[in-house]
Amino acid sequence: MLTIWFMLCVIFAAIAWFFVTFNVLVSLKIRVDNAWSQIDVQLKRRHDLIPNLVEAVKGYMAHEKDTLERVIKARTQAIDASSFKDKAQAENFLTQTLRSLFAVVERYPELKANQNVLKLQEELTSTENKIAFARQYYNDEAQRFNTKIQTVPSNIVAGMANMQSKVFFEIEDASQKEPPQVKF
Amino acid sequence: MAFSFIEIEKEKSRVIFFAFIFIILAYFFTAYLILLVAENFFNIYYLKGPRPLFFHPPVGHVYLVLVAAFLLAAIHWYFSTTNLIVKLCSLIGADPIDPKDTYHQYFRNIVDEVSVATGGRSITPMVIRSSYMNAFALEDFNGQAIIGVTEGLLARLNRAQIEAVVGHEAGHIASGDCLNTTVLCSLAEIYEAGLSRAGSGFQNTKGKNIALLISVFLVLAIMELLSRILRCFLSRERELRADAVSVRLTRDPLSLAEALMLITRNWRGEGATGDSIQSIFIVNPRLDELDEQEGIFPDLFSTHPPARKRIDILLSMAHLDAKTLEDNLKNFRRVSPVAKPEFKPDIPAPAAKRWLILDDNKNWGGPFSLEELRKTPGLYPTQWIRPEGEDQAKMMYQEPELKALFDRQVQGQGACPYCKVGLEEVHYEGAIILKCAYCAGAFAESDKISRILIRQDYLPSQEVVRLGNSIISSNKRSYFKTPEDKNLIWVIDCPKCKNKMRRQFYLYSYPIEIDRCLGCSGIWFDKFELEILQYIYENKKDFYQGSDIKNT
Numbered sequence: 262m263l264t265i266w267f268m269l270c271v272i273f274a275a276i277a278w279f280f281v282t283f284n285v286l287v288s289l290k291i292r293v294d295n296a297w298s299q300i301d302v303q304l305k306r307r308h309d310l311i312p313n314l315v316e317a318v319k320g321y322m323a324h325e326k327d328t329l330e331r332v333i334k335a336r337t338q339a340i341d342a343s344s345f346k347d348k349a350q351a352e353n354f355l356t357q358t359l360r361s362l363f364a365v366v367e368r369y370p371e372l373k374a375n376q377n378v379l380k381l382q383e384e385l386t387s388t389e390n391k392i393a394f395a396r397q398y399y400n401d402e403a404q405r406f407n408t409k410i411q412t413v414p415s416n417i418v419a420g421m422a423n424m425q426s427k428v429f430f431e432i433e434d435a436s437q438k439e440p441p442q443v444k445f
Numbered sequence: 446m447a448f449s450f451i452e453i454e455k456e457k458s459r460v461i462f463f464a465f466i467f468i469i470l471a472y473f474f475t476a477y478l479i480l481l482v483a484e485n486f487f488n489i490y491y492l493k494g495p496r497p498l499f500f501h502p503p504v505g506h507v508y509l510v511l512v513a514a515f516l517l518a519a520i521h522w523y524f525s526t527t528n529l530i531v532k533l534c535s536l537i538g539a540d541p542i543d544p545k546d547t548y549h550q551y552f553r554n555i556v557d558e559v560s561v562a563t564g565g566r567s568i569t570p571m572v573i574r575s576s577y578m579n580a581f582a583l584e585d586f587n588g589q590a591i592i593g594v595t596e597g598l599l600a601r602l603n604r605a606q607i608e609a610v611v612g613h614e615a616g617h618i619a620s621g622d623c624l625n626t627t628v629l630c631s632l633a634e635i636y637e638a639g640l641s642r643a644g645s646g647f648q649n650t651k652g653k654n655i656a657l658l659i660s661v662f663l664v665l666a667i668m669e670l671l672s673r674i675l676r677c678f679l680s681r682e683r684e685l686r687a688d689a690v691s692v693r694l695t696r697d698p699l700s701l702a703e704a705l706m707l708i709t710r711n712w713r714g715e716g717a718t719g720d721s722i723q724s725i726f727i728v729n730p731r732l733d734e735l736d737e738q739e740g741i742f743p744d745l746f747s748t749h750p751p752a753r754k755r756i757d758i759l760l761s762m763a764h765l766d767a768k769t770l771e772d773n774l775k776n777f778r779r780v781s782p783v784a785k786p787e788f789k790p791d792i793p794a795p796a797a798k799r800w801l802i803l804d805d806n807k808n809w810g811g812p813f814s815l816e817e818l819r820k821t822p823g824l825y826p827t828q829w830i831r832p833e834g835e836d837q838a839k840m841m842y843q844e845p846e847l848k849a850l851f852d853r854q855v856q857g858q859g860a861c862p863y864c865k866v867g868l869e870e871v872h873y874e875g876a877i878i879l880k881c882a883y884c885a886g887a888f889a890e891s892d893k894i895s896r897i898l899i900r901q902d903y904l905p906s907q908e909v910v911r912l913g914n915s916i917i918s919s920n921k922r923s924y925f926k927t928p929e930d931k932n933l934i935w936v937i938d939c940p941k942c943k944n945k946m947r948r949q950f951y952l953y954s955y956p957i958e959i960d961r962c963l964g965c966s967g968i969w970f971d972k973f974e975l976e977i978l979q980y981i982y983e984n985k986k987d988f989y990q991g992s993d994i995k996n997t
Contacts, residue, residue, distance in 0.1 A: 292564070295564075295565075296564065299561065299564075299565055303561065376547075376783075376872055379782070379783070380547075380550075383550075383551060383554065383782065384554070387554035387555075387557070387558060390558045391557065391558050391561045394558055394559075394561045394562035394694075395561050395562075397562060397696070398561065398562055398563070398564050402564075
């Protein structure tokens, strides 16, 4: 009699553990998806800020038309991209063009006196930081999720529920990994 | 010993959990002790017959008292936790950010960035209007979280360092101990208030009842001490953990180490806030020797771990040693987030510039100075004028000084008290002040002035330096050269609230004549006076000949 009760308890405990672990895995997965959409929010904000900055500096930087055009083209490309790979590439390219635009702005001291330009530059820098932080948060959550589904007790539940590991947000462009060459 | 930030975080969670359980138990223990003491006194003094040495109260009494204690704790809890954030913020002097101020916008962006890094938790930024350097975090039961810094910190740290400090505070919020600290600080306030009231009631009782009162008082004091111990015990570990979270969020241990080193070298708020509020700040506002020591006694009674220890842990993560950090910080110079001024303080006196006017008969009349044009009736903005010495003609509204003449000439709201033209809003050192385009006078509210004095973005012009030095070196008031009309006006109207303004020195130690509004405490500065005030504030060590009071 006692053994039957004991076995029932064990079975209930096992079932309870399954439920709890499954719920934990599902919550982590939803957090990862949420983190992914946060990146999109920041990317869209950047798309909206860029035209204003270009308008504000256009008057001062008459000779730097090609830099400005590259930024605008990169922005259009980023908005039009559809697949994940294209999007990631387009956004990385946009970051590069913005960086070269900021470097050029440094050469115009009158721009530094314009509060409007400084404010826009600050907003763009802040948005770049937010994109970086959103990616970092996504990677941290993906790491937590992947660890949970691959370590021993929970990988049983993960296997039963057919959960896949999440992909990390890595730098796709191989050229960004090389140190910059200094040529004189 | 190199800690990885993940290990530090794991270690600290267990400690905090057990310490918190202990606090709850202490509440019941207090009630029990009071019951024991009260029952024993009752027996020894009031009952006749054989007296036992120690009388244990019947179980029924114990239960009654425990229920009463629980009720009391519930009431205490309720009163401490309603309007938690409003109460504490008004105590430390924290205000919401000014959306038009450049530095505050910058700070709000930083808080938003850190909030994205924590996964999108909404955080409200606040600023304490003082020049000391410190930062705090608060949270209440509704989930509203606040991160605040002081004006001094905003003005003296660069972006990466402010971000590291905000990350530390976000660490407190994200790990949940911010709520505990906020509630404990609020609870402790009532304890201290209760103790002081018991202390004053003490003086009115006489005779045998004093013994009862003393014992109750002693028991309460012991319990308060114990709660202070627990508060301290929580705090020391929490700070190290929040440092770890800051590094996890920003991946930048070096900036946090720099920020801590800069904060601890400056005024951190000693004398500005109450004792029970220590725990919410990143660095203890009070200069407590106990903070820098290790051991059981400091661990119990100190609210923050030694700054040295915190910096060393961070530097080991950054692979740098303390000596190099100090050397780097000696040359530390922040890049200002505000633009260089769009107006120059040394504008040429308006009277020097003159224009020729084309009148209706197509004749060029003049040249007239601004003063004369102001008194001429019948001018209109699209009238053709030519500046003296130039060939190109233009319309009157295209000259900014002349355009100002056509701004609606009103008395009161937003008008220069001398020129009667509209004042315009300009950014100065990041804050918005009202300026007269004609006489270069400025109007600023008192809180904006404290921000302007703390921030040091603009270099003074030659004229300002000359006038400032003349005030510093003389013991009497300096007299400035003023336009003739001004001497006739003794009492001017406030541009903001239309009350009268009183002419006085800004402070006796800063003898600059300003006009202070009696209604809204805004201040009107004549040309240069604001810049001179800033210059003197930054160079005030010259006032104290031979003393080493340093200006940080």
